Amino acid sequence: MDIAALRAGTPGCAHRAHLNNAGAGLLSRRTLETVTAHLELEARIGGYEAATERIDAIEAVPAAIAELIGGRAGEVALFDNATHAWQAACYAIPFRPGDRILTGHAEYGSNMLAYLHLARRTGAEVVVVPDDEHGRLDTTALEELIDERVRLVGVTHVPTGGGLVNPVAAIGRITRRAGVPFLLDATQSVGQFPVDVDEIGCDMLAATGRKFLRGPRGTGFLWVRTEALERLEPHVSEVSAGVWDDKDGFLWQTGSRRFTTFEMNYAAVLGLGSAVRQALELGPAVTGERTLALGAALRERLDALPGVTTYDLGRERCAIVTARVAGVPSAEVKDALARHGINASLTSPDQARTEGRDVHPLVRLSPHYYNTEEELDRAADVLAGAARAAQPR
Numbered sequence: 001m002d003i004a005a006l007r008a009g010t011p012g013c014a015h016r017a018h019l020n021n022a023g024a025g026l027l028s029r030r031t032l033e034t035v036t037a038h039l040e041l042e043a044r045i046g047g048y049e050a051a052t053e054r055i056d057a058i059e060a061v062p063a064a065i066a067e068l069i070g071g072r073a074g075e076v077a078l079f080d081n082a083t084h085a086w087q088a089a090c091y092a093i094p095f096r097p098g099d100r101i102l103t104g105h106a107e108y109g110s111n112m113l114a115y116l117h118l119a120r121r122t123g124a125e126v127v128v129v130p131d132d133e134h135g136r137l138d139t140t141a142l143e144e145l146i147d148e149r150v151r152l153v154g155v156t157h158v159p160t161g162g163g164l165v166n167p168v169a170a171i172g173r174i175t176r177r178a179g180v181p182f183l184l185d186a187t188q189s190v191g192q193f194p195v196d197v198d199e200i201g202c203d204m205l206a207a208t209g210r211k212f213l214r215g216p217r218g219t220g221f222l223w224v225r226t227e228a229l230e231r232l233e234p235h236v237s238e239v240s241a242g243v244w245d246d247k248d249g250f251l252w253q254t255g256s257r258r259f260t261t262f263e264m265n266y267a268a269v270l271g272l273g274s275a276v277r278q279a280l281e282l283g284p285a286v287t288g289e290r291t292l293a294l295g296a297a298l299r300e301r302l303d304a305l306p307g308v309t310t311y312d313l314g315r316e317r318c319a320i321v322t323a324r325v326a327g328v329p330s331a332e333v334k335d336a337l338a339r340h341g342i343n344a345s346l347t348s349p350d351q352a353r354t355e356g357r358d359v360h361p362l363v364r365l366s367p368h369y370y371n372t373e374e375e376l377d378r379a380a381d382v383l384a385g386a387a388r389a390a391q392p393r
């Protein structure tokens with residue numbers, strides 16, 4: 001990888017040390033120009049007319065996503081974020097009283113709230129699978145909990161608030177053997193390192209465009225394995241999702257189109273397509289190796305600092321690094337980083353509620369392949385300075 005060229009093609013690199021890729025990755029210039037060109041085309045010739053003119057590029061976007069994650073084009077539906085994509089799958093599962101939803105402590109807070117909502121509505125029950133000694137979902141415990149009541153296993157691959165990577169391929173082997181649907185929240189993993197739906201063995205996968213994939217904000221997608229479609233009943237029907245039928249009233253569209261609605265932000269869709277194509281060209285194995293190495297290097301630097309503690313669970317850990325400076329509120333550390341031109345973020349107790357750890361908010365630093373060791377040094381220096389200033393004299 002030519003890091004200098006990639007940075008030159010990423011306008012944000014000239015202005016900030018962007019260590020908030022778990023929040024939103026920086027757009028490449030190519031993606032930015034794709035988005036603005038389409039907005040300008042819409043303004044010049046009309047929104048519908050612009051979509052018609054760019055129809056080939058628009059229709060290529062689900063295919064590019066499928067190529068990235070190992071599915072088929074017809075299995076991908078586009079959304080305005082990962083939450084809606086994930087919900088389209090989860091709310092399509094016909095839960096009945098007594099059914100069980102198995103999930104883990106790292107589950108995204110919004111997903112957990114949806115499980116609780118579904119439980120309240122349908123009489124299903126939510127069961128949180130215990131962690132193993134590394135803080136990952138314990139696959140032995142999962143296997144023991146699988147029985148005829150289990151209607152869904154829902155797992156977050158990488159949580160929003162830490163470096164944990166859940167053992168998703170081992171989970172997939174268990175769900176496949178049991179014939180239980182497996183819904184994977186891959187929002188923080190797609191774009192960060194290689195994610196392949198067949199290697200994992202999940203049936204449904206939701207992700208966002210804006211994080212490690214570097215797509216525009218307001219984009220997301222759902223992938224559903226063709227074989228899993230028949231077990232799902234989408235919770236919304238409209239003219240893109242359904243087709244009129246004289247006998248049955250309506251039928252579902254073929255493939256994952258049945259989860260979509262008519263209107264889309266096509267500038268953002270095309271921007272997502274540009275970002276996915278760039279990820280494919282660079283190669284997820286190549287970019288992932290560098291991204292994970294930068295994450296490990298940053299964690300190592302922070303762990304070496306007196307008064308700084310990292311909090312990332314797991315055995316294999318990713319490029320999301322969470323830390324606290326003793327005696328300094330995390331929000332102040334984030335502000336100090338911002339004063340030095342470094343973008344970071346805070347973890348949210350609401351999104352990490354299911355973890356059961358009383359450690360949030362933490363400072364979250366999430367490098368991507370276009371970051372440099374020098375930027376990591378600068379961030380570590382700010383945390384070191386904050387720790388020194390907080391020490392009693």
Ligand SMILES: *Cc1c(COP(=O)(O)O)cnc(C)c1O
Pocket residue numbers: 080081082083084108156158159160185187188207208209219220
């Ligand atoms: C950000 C995030 C989401 C939600 O993605 P949106 O695009 O904001 O809806 C879901 N799961 C995880 C793990 C996330 O980090």
